[in-house]
Amino acid sequence: MALCPPAAHPSGTPLWLPVLVMTAITFTSATNQNISEITCVFISQKDEGSRTPKSSVSSKISNILEDLGCYLNSQGTENIYAPTKNVEVNVFEDIELRVIMNxxxxISCLWFFKESQACKPSLDSENRYVTSLAFSQIRETQAGKYTLSVISKNSNYTIIVPVFIRNKPGKPYFKRSGKLDAIECISESYPPPSVQWMFCKTPDRSCLNKVHEGNRGKDGIQKVQHELSQRGLFQSYIWCCAANDLGRECTSLFTIDLNERQAAPLPELLLKVGEPLLIRCRALYRNYKFRINLSFENKEVQQDRRFDGLEYLTDHSAIRIQYVFASAAERGDSGRYTCSSTAHPNQTALVTVLEKGFINITDSREDFEIGEEDFCFEVNFTAYPPVRCMWLFSQKMFPCKQSYSADGRSISSKFCNHQHQSGIYIFYAENDDTVMTKRFTLYVRRKPEVTMQLLFKQISCVADSYPASSWVWRNCPDLNSSNCTEKITEGIQSFLPERRSLGSWISSSVLDVKETATTFSVECCASNSVGSACEKSFINLSVAGAVSSPPDNTAFYVFAGFIFLLIFFLSLLICHKYKKQFRYEGQLQMIQMIGSLDNEYTYIDFREFEYDxxxxxxxxxxxxxxxxxxxAFGKVVNATAYGINKAGDSVQVAVKMLKEKSDTSEKDALMSELKMMTHIGSHENIVNLLGACTVSGPIYLIFEYCCYGDLLNYLRSKREKFYWTLTDIFKQHNFSFYHNFHLDQNSRMRTHLKYGVNTSLCGEDEFEIAQTSQNINMTPGPNGIVPFSEEDDIKHISRQMDEEEDFNVLTFEDLLCFSYQVAKGMEFLESKSCIHRDLAARNILVTHGKVVKICDFGLARDVVNDSNYIVRGNARLPVKWMAPESLFEGTYTMKSDVWSYGILLWEIFSLGVNPYPGIQVDANFYKLIQNGFKMDRPYYATKDVYCVMQSCWALDTRRRPSFSRLVSSLSCQLAEAEGAVYQNMKRNVSTHKSNAKTKPRVSKDEESFQSSTLLQHEDSQVKK
Known part of the structure; x- marks a missing residue:
């Protein structure tokens, strides 16, 4: 079982990287002493093509097996094993340590690395224990020794596996050596780097003034540490460079040199809390008697945090240096450090100690349009600590080269290897504290590619180009002639260009053929800013089928009848096949506005996005x-996920998957849905994505599980348990459990706690709520109503809400709360430019606490046999929930979702009645919608709620409210309902207490009669 290791990822968006899976450590038990109990095997899946993420179909994977040579190096009560060969992987690889134990x-099993983590062994087909430790995109911080500790009935086992991560050296840094008057340079990498001290102005390899050091490593990190002492400390420039086979990094010792002219702005040294601080003050003067001093914020630096040096030169001049250091910098070390001398002007530098690192990318153009010219993307940014970066395009990863400005403050990275391919390019940068990405869109101009097709009495030309093409038609003397000069102006129909993908516009034009001649030549030409392309053809109408007069009427009619029957049967066959095999497409879509109008948008194609x-x-x-x-396309299955939130926990989830024989387009659609859900993010009122399985098997999307199912069936199941208010419940039960509830002096507090209602949006004049005092509430006690503090109130409110849910009832307030929560969820989706396109009660799920969540489990719905989905054109559509512009123009926007939300409100406040009851979906239905027909108010809706529904059904999309406005309106109505409940309950408590001795109790039979009578009345109203 694969488990995530501790601290497997830094915060932020990780990379989409190659499919390289490593399986290590295989244990086998022997029956005699000649066979080792433990065998370690390293299995690496290598990508023979370009480095791409696992989702790439084009990757070629091959397995490489290597014996690590595990051996027993200690015996006794505990058997300790270690491999003779190192486990070496590249940064960002996905790896797995798998253990098979015979x-x-x-009894117990634990992994150790920085902290312990339980392992969950399972039995394989050979009755051996198997456990795994998985890493996703391993980082340098995860290099080191991994220990598996196993306690069995017969013995204890410890297996230690060092994991080395190949990477170029980390940026070297300096600290004071343990020896006096010496500094150290430290860098970390694997393979271990070699270190050079360089004393030139720039650390070019051509620098002759340098000192070379060896290397040594430690625990997979391979830290090198080398001292510089004696004359090296007095050099004008001190660089430390660390290099291995994968790269080279250099760092300059931060120096304030009084003999160098100080540039503006102030030089700045960036550090993080806990990193070593080392600043050098240096001065050269002809008389050795001068003095220097390095002060902090004009105060003397403590003696134990500095050391000095003096070097005499042959001409009686001298070099003086003074170092200020701290083994671990603190925020208080931030400030101005001034280097002063009795012989030089003062110079100041700034030191900033950060709590955590940062990456700031400079705003710049993100969309580029180019032709055949050379072009490079460029990103400018500042960062600390240094970043690891890469460029991503079309599921491929490209190396990132960084160059520093002259002052070292800003960094730039260029990418030129786009090979003139249109698409989305992503710059990715990360350091130990943060992750940053920047997206670029490249449009490559290209001349049209024209194809011509002969149709019945028409000639069609289609051009693929960027930008879109315009059309010209000409007559030609003959097919071989290049002199097509006679322009055609009549019978031409050019269509609006359609965007097929980034950098590709499809333009089409049709020429209606006149029957004045049976043979002729025609040319269509498409042109844009890049160039033009033409296609011409010789037209023979008698062959093409556009014959001016039929040769024989009888034969013609027989032939036409045969063709008609053939077309009819083919249509039936295609329709029958389409019913079974229509394409899957998620209802939830994100759009990108390309114009000022609602219908000027494109769907975002998430196939071009990287999977995180x-x-x-x-x-x-x-x-x-x-x-x-x-x-038709798949199913949703309930499952238990072990460790999806944290190790050791099990969570009920819903897993969305395709059918077994799914085609490539359906898999692409599901992967696009996965990428979109990761892009959207999470919200309390949508069914949130928890994880996914895309590797080594079918695609699984793991979502939150909602225990009460969909809202439509939930409402229908509660029809017989509906009460207008909580007071009705108490009355029916003769207040037998009223002591479980506390009366809130401010009922809006309860609403706020349970549903997050922002009542500050409502004016105080919209409703009145009786209040006693600011901080005193009332609750029933054994001697009547007694006061209790607001703090006690808050402690009990959550328990009250759980008890209310246990009553298994539904109130008008609940219906309002459902409506409010759906509006909140849609407001969130609206903020993400996301449209649902199938907002209905069947697509809302209910979970504990009467919390509702918007979902899209359309692939698990039998659309063919569901009467709510009507065949219209080439699709099955939820016609009764669709806005007119969606129904008649195929346009879906945020405002079309608002229309559907109005239908959803009607479902909620009719307790699950099908919309437009008694009206068949036919030509008359479509006319009713076009003419502005609106359903009557459902039985359980107030006038205010019905007013909200009507506003959602405005034919003019501009007059429909936004979801933010709907949230505000429902928030006010909900708060008002809460206030009415408070007043009602307070009044009825008083009445109940005064009449308790005189009023006879209502029998259960009478209660049942009253309840059934009310329900019959409601059903009759709904039917009406």
Whole structure:
């Protein structure tokens, strides 16, 4: 079972990187002493093509097996094993340490690296224990020794595996040596770097004034540490360079040199809390008797944090230096450091000690349009600590080269290897504290590519180009003639260009053929700013089928009838096949506005986005249960996910998957949905993505599990348990459990705590709530109503809400809360430029606490047999929930979702009645919608709620409210309902207490009669 290791990822968006999976450590138990109990095997999956993420279809994967030569190096009560060969991987690889143990029953099993983590062994087909430790995109900080400790009934086992991560050297840094008057340079990498001290102005390899040092390593990090002492400390320039086979990094010792002219602005040294601080003050003067001093904020530096040096030169001049150092910098070390001398003007530098690192990318153009000219993307940024970066395009990773400005403050990276391909390019940078990305869009201009097609009485030309093409038609003397000069102006129909993908516009034009001649030549030409292309053809109307007069009427009619029947049967066959095999497309889509109008947008194609591998979850950690829903494309299955939130926990989840024989387009659609969900983010009122399985098997999308199912069936199941208010519940039960509830003096507090309602949006004149005092509430006690503090109130409110849910009832307030929560979820989606396109009660799920969440489990819905989805054109559509512009123009926007939300409100406040009851979906229905027909107010809706519904059904999209406005309106109505509940309950408590001795109790039979009468009345109203 694959488990995530501790601290497996830094915060932020990880990289989409190559599919390289490493399996290490195999244990086998022997029955005699000649066979080792432990065998370690290293299995690496290498990508023979370009380095691409696992989702890339074009990658070629081959397995490489290598014996690590594990041996027993200690015996006794505990058997300690170690491999003779190192485990070496590249940074950002996905790796797995898998352990197979042929031993007696395991009592405990733990992995150790920085902290402990439990392992969950399982049995394989050979009855051996198997456990795994998985890493997603391993980082340098995860290099080191990994220890597996196993305690079995018969013995203890410890296996130690050093993991080395190949990478170029980290940026060298300086600190004072343990010896007096010496400094050290430190760098970390694997393979271990060699170090050079260089004393030139720039650390070019051509520098002759340098000192070479060796290297030594430690625990997979391979830290090198070399001292510089004696004359090296007095050099004008001191560079430390660390290099290995993968790269070279250099750092200059931060120096204030009084003999160098200080540049503006002030030189600045950036550090993080805990890093060593080392600043050098240097001065050269002809008389050795001068003095220097390095002060901090005009105060003398403590003696134990500095050391001095003096070097005499042959001409009686001298060099003086003074170092200020701290083994671990603190925020208080930030400030101005001034180097002063009795013989030189003072100079100042700035030191900034940060709590955490940063990456700041300079704003710049993000969209570029180029032709055949040379072009490079360029990113300018500042960062500390130094970053690791790369460029991503079309699921491929490209190296990133960084160059520093002259002052060392800003960094730039260029990418020129785009090979003139249109698309989205991503710059990715990360350091130990943060991650930053910048997206660029490249449009490459290209001349049109024209294709011509002969149709019945028409000639069609299509051009693929960027930018879009315009058309010209000409007549030609003959096919071989290049002199097509006679321009055609009549019978031409040019269509609006359509964007097929980034950098590709499809333009088309059709010429209606006149029957004045049977043979002729025609040319169509498409042109844009890059160039033009033409296609010409010789037209023979008698062959093409556009014959001016039929040769024989009888034969013609027989032939036409045969063709008609053939077309009819082919249409039936295609329709029958389409019903079974229509394409899958998620209802939830993100759009990108390209104009000022609502209908000027394009759908964002997430196939071009990278999948964030931090969402990958080991499929071995899923234990499937019952099927929650199934449809034409796939199913949703209930499952238990082990360790999806944190190690050791198990969570009920819903897993969305395709059917077994899914085609490539359906897999692409599901992967696009996955990428979109990771891009959207999480919200309390949408069904949030928890993880995914995309590697080594079918694609699984793991979502939150909602225990009460969809809202439509939930409402229908509660029809017989509906009460207008909580007071009605108490009345029916003769206040038998009223002591479980506390009366809130400010009922809006309860609403705020349970549903996050912002009542500050409502004017105080919209409703009145009786209040006693600011901080005193009232609750029933054994001697009547007694005061209790607001602090006590808050402690009990959450318990009250749970008790209310346990009553298994539904109130008008609940209906309002459902409406409010859906509006909140849609407001969030609206902020992400996301449209739902199928907002209905069947696509809302209900979970604990009467929390509702918007979902899209359309692939698990039997759309063919669901009467809510009507065949219209070439699709099955939820016609009764669709806005007019969606129904008649195929346009979906945020405002079309608002229309659907109005239908959803009608479903909620009718307790699950099908919209437009008694009206068939036919030509008359479409006319009603076009003419502005609106459903009557449902039985359980107030006038205010119905007013909200009507505003959602405005034919003019501009008059429909936004979801933010709907949230505000429902927030006010909900708060008002809460206030009415408070007043009602307070009044009824008083009445109940005064009449308790005289009023006879209502029998259960009478209660049942009253309830059934009310329900019959409601049903009759709904039917009406």
């Amino acid at each position: 031993i007696s029953e395991i 591998l931090k969402w990958e979850f080991p499929r071995e950690n899923l234990e499937f249960g019952q099927v929650l829903g199934s449809g």
